[in-house]
Amino acid sequence: MVNLSATFQNHTFANPLMNASGVHCYTTTQLDELLASSAGTLVTKSATMAYRQGNPKPRYRSLALGSINSMGLPNEGLPYYLDYVLAKQTQADVPTLFLSVAGISMQEDLDMLAQVDQSDFNGFTELNLSCPNVPGKPQVAYDFEATEKMLDSAFKLFHKPLGVKLPPYFDLAQFDIVAKILNQYPLAYINTINSVGNGLYIDVDSETVAIKPKGGFGGLGGAYVLPTALANVHAFRQRLNDSIAIIGTGGVQTGADVFAHILAGADLVQVGTQLAKDGPDVFARLTQELSDVMAQKDYHNLSDFKNNLKEL
Numbered sequence: 001m002v003n004l005s006a007t008f009q010n011h012t013f014a015n016p017l018m019n020a021s022g023v024h025c026y027t028t029t030q031l032d033e034l035l036a037s038s039a040g041t042l043v044t045k046s047a048t049m050a051y052r053q054g055n056p057k058p059r060y061r062s063l064a065l066g067s068i069n070s071m072g073l074p075n076e077g078l079p080y081y082l083d084y085v086l087a088k089q090t091q092a093d094v095p096t097l098f099l100s101v102a103g104i105s106m107q108e109d110l111d112m113l114a115q116v117d118q119s120d121f122n123g124f125t126e127l128n129l130s131c132p133n134v135p136g137k138p139q140v141a142y143d144f145e146a147t148e149k150m151l152d153s154a155f156k157l158f159h160k161p162l163g164v165k166l167p168p169y170f171d172l173a174q175f176d177i178v179a180k181i182l183n184q185y186p187l188a189y190i191n192t193i194n195s196v197g198n199g200l201y202i203d204v205d206s207e208t209v210a211i212k213p214k215g216g217f218g219g220l221g222g223a224y225v226l227p228t229a230l231a232n233v234h235a236f237r238q239r240l241n242d243s244i245a246i247i248g249t250g251g252v253q254t255g256a257d258v259f260a261h262i263l264a265g266a267d268l269v270q271v272g273t274q275l276a277k278d279g280p281d282v283f284a285r286l287t288q289e290l291s292d293v294m295a296q297k298d299y300h301n302l303s304d305f306k307n308n309l310k311e312l
């Protein structure tokens with residue numbers, strides 16, 4: 001018998017799967033659909049303090065090998081999502097929830113964290129340091145000094161469980177540097193990776209880009225990014241204190257991809273592009289496929305193979 005239950009910082013989820021922030025999580029209707037699905041839990045769309053329209057459309061394009069997006073942090077504003085998780089957490093059989101924030105400035109991040117800290121929210125807060133799509137706003141987590149300053153300030157005022165959403169890194173020396181910074185803080189988790197920033201999809205027939213913002217440059221998701229996502233999960237698992245959990249995000253299309261993320265060291269696994277393509281029913285398929293892969297290998301629990309990637 002296969003048991004998919006996932007433990008994560010003393011919280012238990014029915015399975016390790018959830019949505020990636022930004023996908024099927026803008027409205028309470030979408031969030032309720034996630035709760036009604038086979039997903040183990042959910043994360044809200046990254047919020048700014050106030051409602052934000054985001055970039056001009058078309059700003060998302062589903063592609064054969066994944067997706068490209070330059071949404072630009074459209075969201076209903078922090079109060080909308082905070083109200084949602086506060087209302088939901090009082091209901092029976094609702095799992096511990098995740099709330100994502102992404103200020104346009106460090107001060108906005110701190111203001112939002114302060115507001116969440118003063119609330120009764122009992123779930124995990126995700127500080128998104130890696131949105132690649134706000135014109136003129138660099139991805140914070142590519143600036144190591146700014147990241148350190150941000151976390152110093154955040155932990156001075158925030159006392160609830162906090163995670164950070166990181167961009168992909170591509171250099172082993174960067175993994176060393178970033179892990180050294182992150183290990184200084186009592187982080188509940190890291191979530192790696194965000195979309196691979198500023199890719200450019202070209203439609204040869206029309207000789208045109210796929211999305212309107214930023215001349216077509218946007219974050220890549222889907223099959224394009226699975227090896228990069230697995231590398232970031234594994235590199236950070238090898239370098240971070242055991243006290244910091246890891247959410248693996250990027251490139252999940254099948255149960256075998258979920259298995260690979262966990263083998264690489266992920267404690268939970270998020271699904272973005274494939275959720276956008278298939279809708280919340282994707283979680284029923286992915287949990288079944290993960291269960292099938294485990295049964296074929298005679299594994300009964302996630303701990304039987306988590307972070308057990310073999311080298312040659």
Ligand SMILES: O=C1NC(=O)NC(C(=O)O)N1
Pocket residue numbers: 022046069070071072073074128130131132133134194195219
């Ligand atoms: O962090 C983000 N990553 C993305 O790929 N897109 C969204 C966005 O543009 O809002 N934010």
